[in-house]
Amino acid sequence: MKTExxxxxxxxxxxxxxxxxxxxxxxxxxxxxxxxxxRRKVRRREMLFRNGDRFTSLYAIRTGVFxxxxxxxxxxDQVTGFQMAGEIIGLDGIVNDQHTCDAVAxxxxxxxxxxxxxxxxxxxxxxxLQRHVHQIMSREIVREHGVMMLLGSMRAEERLAAFLLxxxxxxxxxGFSRSELVLRMxxxxxxxxxxxxxxxxxxxxxxxxxxxxxxxxxxxxRIVDSEGLRRLITPAAC
Amino acid sequence: MKTExxxxxxxxxxxxxxxxxxxxxxxxxxxxxxxxxxRRKVRRREMLFRNGDRFTSLYAIRTGVFxxxxxxxxxxDQVTGFQMAGEIIGLDGIVNDQHTCDAVAxxxxxxxxxxxxxxxxxxxxxxxLQRHVHQIMSREIVREHGVMMLLGSMRAEERLAAFLLxxxxxxxxxGFSRSELVLRMxxxxxxxxxxxxxxxxxxxxxxxxxxxxxxxxxxxxRIVDSEGLRRLITPAAC
DNA sequence: CGTGGTTTTGATCATAATCAACGTCTGTGG
DNA sequence: CCACAGACGTTGATTATGATCAAAACCACG
Numbered sequence: 001m002k003t004e005x006x007x008x009x010x011x012x013x014x015x016x017x018x019x020x021x022x023x024x025x026x027x028x029x030x031x032x033x034x035x036x037x038x039r040r041k042v043r044r045r046e047m048l049f050r051n052g053d054r055f056t057s058l059y060a061i062r063t064g065v066f067x068x069x070x071x072x073x074x075x076x077d078q079v080t081g082f083q084m085a086g087e088i089i090g091l092d093g094i095v096n097d098q099h100t101c102d103a104v105a106x107x108x109x110x111x112x113x114x115x116x117x118x119x120x121x122x123x124x125x126x127x128x129l130q131r132h133v134h135q136i137m138s139r140e141i142v143r144e145h146g147v148m149m150l151l152g153s154m155r156a157e158e159r160l161a162a163f164l165l166x167x168x169x170x171x172x173x174x175g176f177s178r179s180e181l182v183l184r185m186x187x188x189x190x191x192x193x194x195x196x197x198x199x200x201x202x203x204x205x206x207x208x209x210x211x212x213x214x215x216x217x218x219x220x221x222r223i224v225d226s227e228g229l230r231r232l233i234t235p236a237a238c
Numbered sequence: 239m240k241t242e243x244x245x246x247x248x249x250x251x252x253x254x255x256x257x258x259x260x261x262x263x264x265x266x267x268x269x270x271x272x273x274x275x276x277r278r279k280v281r282r283r284e285m286l287f288r289n290g291d292r293f294t295s296l297y298a299i300r301t302g303v304f305x306x307x308x309x310x311x312x313x314x315d316q317v318t319g320f321q322m323a324g325e326i327i328g329l330d331g332i333v334n335d336q337h338t339c340d341a342v343a344x345x346x347x348x349x350x351x352x353x354x355x356x357x358x359x360x361x362x363x364x365x366x367l368q369r370h371v372h373q374i375m376s377r378e379i380v381r382e383h384g385v386m387m388l389l390g391s392m393r394a395e396e397r398l399a400a401f402l403l404x405x406x407x408x409x410x411x412x413g414f415s416r417s418e419l420v421l422r423m424x425x426x427x428x429x430x431x432x433x434x435x436x437x438x439x440x441x442x443x444x445x446x447x448x449x450x451x452x453x454x455x456x457x458x459x460r461i462v463d464s465e466g467l468r469r470l471i472t473p474a475a476c
Numbered sequence: 477c478g479t480g481g482t483t484t485t486g487a488t489c490a491t492a493a494t495c496a497a498c499g500t501c502t503g504t505g506g
Numbered sequence: 507c508c509a510c511a512g513a514c515g516t517t518g519a520t521t522a523t524g525a526t527c528a529a530a531a532c533c534a535c536g
Contacts, residue, residue, distance in 0.1 A: 072387055072472075073471075076387075076391050078383075078386055080383050091375075091376055092379055092380050093376070094373055100380050120372070124361075124362045124363075124368065125362075127358075133372075134358070137375040137376070137379065138330060138332035138333035139333040140379055141378055142333055142338050144382035145316075145382075146308070147382075147386055148318050148382065148385055149308055152317075152389050153316050155491075156492065186514065187516095193390070195390035196493090200491090200493075202517080203492090205516095218501070233310075233311075393524090394523075435525055436482085436483080437483090438524055441485080444484075456482090456533075
């Protein structure tokens, strides 16, 4: 768990359009700089925080990919999301000053540590930051509504199609290819997120390949017919 | 859509321990009073807000029960929660200034309308309110994690058992019986929330009755063996 | 006192889970 | 750099769970 105290300026961060300070004036942006206490590197398979840890900070992902997961009493666990550069994790800890899920790095990653009391302090003064914090939390709530829709009323193919399109879209927003992507997570992790077993994920990917919708080879995936995937989600377009 | 401009004081509301101003000092509590612009009555089957409505306010439920639901393009919809007295709805609207779900009253209900700009304004001054708003949003995120766990990795019996226990617990926190409750929602709505068809909900309830776990007659339900239900969720307790 | 929405129950079917075997890749240590 | 162990992924056969289709009973409400 390596940490650095090098000053990192949000105002010069190339993620600033995706991350915390979206929509801030330059003068405000400077004030935001000092909510980032430090950066922290998290290596593949390491946890940024875990269930039960005392909550102190939110984390903005600079590089890398994380999964978050919750565990039930009897050991089953459920992946609740995959997060990438510019996204904020740790919001679950606010309510009880304690984290209720694990955040695991899926590849070597780096985050900005933002002590929550500083965020609160500063967002009392900077209206745009206050608004932004509210939006981040609301966005997470809306995202989870989408996942509930996925899990509650879609079939395996639809879930996986929606997942792939969502992943590609988010990667594209970060400057990556619209169609080519590397799955940083295992089939089992995808399955856990989508409420499917790993065999079903594998089979469904194979089927998508047979149908000419995608090409997969291990973790490398290319979306060949993005429109076809979309059609799977909105069947028959009624 | 009837509204009343009668001044409602949070400081004298019997829900104040459950609702917005939990943990505030009396002097702060008085200041909170004027975030409640008015009350609004919503009759059974009416919508408090719907997908696409402009977001202006959060709503604290004074009496009654709501469901929230999201709709997919092709008309399927997914119940995302059932909310009762003291709970806050409308958080989904913050991120895009627009609601992304419908809130439907399951019985004649009344809410406190809290314009969000006033909440933001006041929470810049009253630290405890700021903290409370953050906690409400975080609590909703954590609740949804639980639903994802439910939908993603539990079987029908487990889902329904968890649902009934959660409902009973929340009603008990509001002064109702720990074991006796009235289901304000249909089997279909329960099914939508739990990712099951209404027939499965009905069958599973019947099975619980055969097993002596509950007694059901229409919407009236009594939990006979709460420990037995709990055991269903944590199978074998390993 | 119908009428329509809701609920129950039965029979059958579809989807994804499970069990199993094998193939492939990755990373580690010699 | 290679060999090996263990994790990861694919595919097939079978099963279990819950969905679907169908019919009847029940209730609430106008």
